[in-house]
Amino acid sequence: MAPNSFRLLFAGLAVVALLPGCDIKVDDGNVSLGVSHGRASDEWVRSYTLPKGGSFEIANQNGEIVVKRGESSEVKVTAHREVSAGSDEEAQTRLKNLKMREEVTPDRVFIEAQSGDSFQRVGFVEGLAVRYEVEVPDGLTATFKTMNGTVRLDGVNGRITAGTTNGNVTGNGITGAVQGSSVNGSVSVNFDEVSGEVQLTTVNGAVRVELPPSADVELHATTVNGSVSVDDKLALADRLDNRSGFGRPTNVSGRLNKGGARLTLQTTNGPVRVSAQGGAGQDDDERDERGRRGRRGRPPGQF
Numbered sequence: 001m002a003p004n005s006f007r008l009l010f011a012g013l014a015v016v017a018l019l020p021g022c023d024i025k026v027d028d029g030n031v032s033l034g035v036s037h038g039r040a041s042d043e044w045v046r047s048y049t050l051p052k053g054g055s056f057e058i059a060n061q062n063g064e065i066v067v068k069r070g071e072s073s074e075v076k077v078t079a080h081r082e083v084s085a086g087s088d089e090e091a092q093t094r095l096k097n098l099k100m101r102e103e104v105t106p107d108r109v110f111i112e113a114q115s116g117d118s119f120q121r122v123g124f125v126e127g128l129a130v131r132y133e134v135e136v137p138d139g140l141t142a143t144f145k146t147m148n149g150t151v152r153l154d155g156v157n158g159r160i161t162a163g164t165t166n167g168n169v170t171g172n173g174i175t176g177a178v179q180g181s182s183v184n185g186s187v188s189v190n191f192d193e194v195s196g197e198v199q200l201t202t203v204n205g206a207v208r209v210e211l212p213p214s215a216d217v218e219l220h221a222t223t224v225n226g227s228v229s230v231d232d233k234l235a236l237a238d239r240l241d242n243r244s245g246f247g248r249p250t251n252v253s254g255r256l257n258k259g260g261a262r263l264t265l266q267t268t269n270g271p272v273r274v275s276a277q278g279g280a281g282q283d284d285d286e287r288d289e290r291g292r293r294g295r296r297g298r299p300p301g302q303f
Contacts, residue, residue, distance in 0.1 A: 040091035044079040052139035060146035069155035070135030216260040233276035
């Protein structure tokens with residue numbers, strides 16, 4: 001098989017491997033796909049007490065992480081675990097043997113599903129998905145990372161790191177400092193208040209932010225293949241623009257109100273949108289942008 005053909009095949013298999021119930025087998029260079037017919041699932045539930053400023057972290061391979069602001073002082077975790085295999089009996093056995101790694105100290109908690117060798121195949125975690133639902137109190141330093149899935153933040157207030165490789169990072173009603181990142185997906189956060197440093201980055205996707213007009217931030221927004229737009233309602237002062245050869249802003253910096261917290265937004269392939277809360281829909285902005293590129297005779301993403 002030619003090298004280019006092999007790379008294309010492997011890329012296709014990487015996508016297929018993310019689909020539920022798909023198994024990959026490689027034997028002397030021959031690749032075959034199989035479908036798992038067995039399923040087993042359960043819930044793993046824990047709660048932890050951490051001091052304000054304590055550290056909480058989840059590392060995931062396949063599955064979504066949903067985080068919301070808790071009503072109590074405890075961190076509450078529910079892990080919805082699902083295993084697929086050739087039969088229900090095999091899936092039940094593998095689920096029974098699935099271990100959850102917990103590192104717990106008075107001021108730090110780390111959680112990760114230990115898939116083990118029985119779940120590993122061709123570099124992928126096979127037949128295992130864990131969806132986490134987490135409630136966190138205010139004031140924690142919290143990290144949520146997954147390889148394949150979305151990270152969703154709702155109303156959280158603290159020092160938050162959220163990252164994924166294949167999926168989106170979204171946040172609604174956020175207060176505090178945030179680092180959000182993706183490789184293949186968008187990063188979109190709506191802030192109620194910006195009270196710390198914010199860095200939102202992706203490689204292939206859009207970066208979108210909604211800010212209250214009263215926010216005090218120093219904005220630095222950059223894209224390589226795309227454009228940067230800032231809502232006029234935000235009245236960005238000391239604005240500096242760098243433009244592409246086609247006249248569109250690809251780098252915008254400036255001060256909103258008194259300045260202060262640094263807001264860094266960056267993507268390689270996609271737009272950056274900074275809007276005032278309650279402003280025009282960003283999806284409309286992106287459709288307009290695609291339309292303008294189309295009218296110039298270029299496909300989206302090619303400049």
